[in-house]
Amino acid sequence: MNETREHITVLIGSPRGIEKSTSARLARTITTDLETAKWTSEWFHAHHVLRSDEAWEELLASIVRSDVILFAAPLYVDSLPAPVIETFYRLTQAKSALVRDGLPPRMVSLLNCGFVEGHQNITAQSMVGLFSEAMGFQWAGGISIGAGGMINKRIRGALESASRALRDDILIPDDVEVLTRKPIMKPWMHVLGGNMMWKKQAKANGLDPKDLQARPYE
């Protein structure tokens, strides 16, 4: 019997790539369950596909046979990292070459930011939605994670719920937004802990914590 397996294209938009980034770690919490359910997956790094014709062609081929496109990236200044915008732009330019049978793939966006509030990803999520629309994909929804991608049981539950939705061929359900809406800690705690972390890292680099406020261009 020739069984057609579901396929997911994972596009990572972090400069740290597929091996080391928070974006890829979060994406794996979604794809692991799908792979257990016999889905195939191909992973691409936005920064790399811009430099490699071979990787670019492989990305296009993967998109053509995809049921789902999972995009995962960090928030960069209320938006997407520049190489992601270039990748998206080039994909819209190549759209006419992406000929496929059947329904267009569903696109889901998984963004993380350094602020404690996941909702600060909202402008970038809307950009991915407009890219999805420009490509003619089905927009399945966005998942926004805060606190530098730290997850707890509740956030993990949201990612597992998103994974089930993709497997069951439905849009990302509302419970994902409900589960991710509340920050994993109070903003004041994040400010306190985050600032301690920066000072500790400065010391590890041989700096006085006061140096963090240097004004070299004044």
Next chain:
Amino acid sequence: MLILDGRIGDDATADKSLQFAKEWLASAQWEVTDLRLSELEIAPCIGCFGCWIKTPGICVIDDAGRDVAKAIVQSDLVVYLTPILFGGYSYELKKAIDRSIPIISPMFRTVHGEVHHKKRYARYPRVLALGWMEKLTVDAEDLFQSVVKRNAINMHVPKALSDVFESREDPETMKQRIEWALSKVIGS
């Protein structure tokens, strides 16, 4: 005064916008530097945070990205010229903006209950973002304006304004709108 020209390739709308902005600013006695970003060597941000915790205030990548960040913080006004892509800036402009995070502090604070970064410098430039599309959509226009507003919070911009138009806009109308926007952002 700094103009960051984020055009992608040849772009008649960028030519016209740049011309109108420079003419008006020259008539108002502003000293103007315009940078065509696609012609500068600016590597993408590598997300290392070195500009915050290793060489505070200076990006670890030694290329034109450093010069742009320095020019931004030393300006009174920065004008973005950009085709609108997915409701945001072009990747040429965004590359420069991503590399400008050394000008803010890594240290966090809360603003109206939301976490943001503290200032590094005592003062920051005003920003006027001028964007265009072949055919405007409400979604893209709203999103562009939201991005400029959100950037203003995160980058400590004291006054930010945006305007969007279609590439086919009548040049005289475009000129008037750019002049109005410049006078408005420079204003009080």
